[in-house]
């Protein structure tokens with residue numbers, strides 16, 4: 001769909017200016033090429049850009065650490081430890097932090113495994129390979145349960161997100177092929 005057919009920018013609906021509280025309008029600003037929320041009163045253009053989600057495939061003696069989600073979206077489904085990157089941290093720091101938060105596990109982040117454009121959500125999901133040196137883990141606040149699973153026991157039908165499936169498939173495929181590369185592509 002084109003911007004003119006859509007009548008409003010992609011992303012969340014915005015009504016009021018976060019700078020001055022004035023009502024926002026939708027227009028293509030001078031020199032731009034797509035619709036934005038703009039404020040007439042203070043001239044702020046409210047750009048909205050994709051968000052980065054960082055995570056990892058933590059591995060201990062061939063088994064992979066998975067978390068069962070205790071929160072929406074996809075409550076009760078299994079996920080790799082991952083979450084929104086915070087300001088002031090690197091991607092690998094974010095992936096390690098999320099693993100500590102969701103699985104109470106200390107991982108060593110290794111190389112980049114997959115970068116998945118999740119166009120429908122306005123997100124990019126980036127996954128690293130990671131080592132879990134000790135099999136120490138527990139359910140963090142956002143998890144119902146955390147488990148080390150052998151590849152044959154991965155609950156493929158109960159994964160929370162397509163990007164998780166891609167990361168797990170790539171991890172296993174590359175492990176059996178004996179070579180590492182970064183998978184890049186889109187997911188809905």
Ligand SMILES: [Zn+2]
Pocket residue numbers: 017018019020021022039040041042043044
């Ligand atoms: Zn304003």
